Amino acid sequence: KNEVEQSPQNLTAQEGEFITINCSYSVGISALHWLQQHPGGGIVSLFMLSSGKKKHGRLIATINIQEKHSSLHITASHPRDSAVYICAGCKGGSEKLVFGKGTKLTVNP
Amino acid sequence: DTAVSQTPKYLVTQMGNDKSIKCEQNLGHDTMYWYKQDSKKFLKIMFSYNNKELIINETVPNRFSPKSPDKAHLNLHINSLELGDSAVYFCASRIQGVGEAFFGQGTRLTVV
Numbered sequence: 001k002n003e004v005e006q007s008p009q010n011l012t013a014q015e016g017e018f019i020t021i022n023c024s025y026s027v028g029i030s031a032l033h034w035l036q037q038h039p040g041g042g043i044v045s046l047f048m049l050s051s052g053k054k055k056h057g058r059l060i061a062t063i064n065i066q067e068k069h070s071s072l073h074i075t076a077s078h079p080r081d082s083a084v085y086i087c088a089g090c091k092g093g094s095e096k097l098v099f100g101k102g103t104k105l106t107v108n109p
Numbered sequence: 110d111t112a113v114s115q116t117p118k119y120l121v122t123q124m125g126n127d128k129s130i131k132c133e134q135n136l137g138h139d140t141m142y143w144y145k146q147d148s149k150k151f152l153k154i155m156f157s158y159n160n161k162e163l164i165i166n167e168t169v170p171n172r173f174s175p176k177s178p179d180k181a182h183l184n185l186h187i188n189s190l191e192l193g194d195s196a197v198y199f200c201a202s203r204i205q206g207v208g209e210a211f212f213g214q215g216t217r218l219t220v221v
Contacts, residue, residue, distance in 0.1 A: 033209065033210065035212075037150075041197065041214070041215050041217075042212070042214050042215065043199060043201075043212040043215070044212070045209035045210050045211065045212070046209075047209070048208060048209045048210075084150065086152065088152075094164075094165065095140055095142070095157045095159070095164060095165055095205060095206075096154055096157070096165055096167075097142075097144075097154055097210070098154075099151065099152040099153065101149075101150075101151055102150055102151075
């Protein structure tokens with residue numbers, strides 16, 4: 001079992017819909033990163049969080065430490081949000097990132 | 110200005126050759142990384158350096174040798190390239206223990 005599990009693997013939405021991507025992680029993960037990989041291949045860091053909630057524009061990330069679960073929400077989704085979203089856990093006490101397998105999001109106009 | 114830059118972006122080479130990928134960051138970060146993304150798009154850490162010191166060395170064949178001449182640069186040298194080395198290699202940097210990582214644009218290595 002991977003230390004970081006994401007769901008769903010693929011997600012198709014209509015423009016304007018509210019999107020949620022989930023990430024569960026195992027014991028020993030101290031912080032969580034959400035990354036976005038565009039169709040062109042570049043990777044952009046969206047959030048790093050170890051507690052609570054962060055918001056940037058239409059993106060919201062939450063983490064529940066007790067349940068070892070994080071969610072990435074996209075409000076008012078747009079076709080330009082189409083990308084692969086990757087959850088990555090930072091192993092406590094180290095710089096090692098352990099990656100989920102990614103969620104491929106397609107937002108149709 | 111590009112924050113984390115990798116060169117080259119594409120690299121096609123024959124089996125058995127030796128090649129290098131260069132990475133530079135101008136963010137003043139103290140920690141740099143090399144990640145490999147396989148054909149299934151799964152990312153995995155290979156190496157991490159903090160202030161030129163190796164701090165993470167995952168189970169990577171010793172044909173792969175990272176070199177950090179200073180904390181702004183982390184190069185990856187690969188000897189005796191094999192078909193299975195074909196992948197996209199990403200460099201990244203951040204301040205150790207703090208904040209988000211910044212990624213380079215990736216180097217697509219194809220071994221033929």
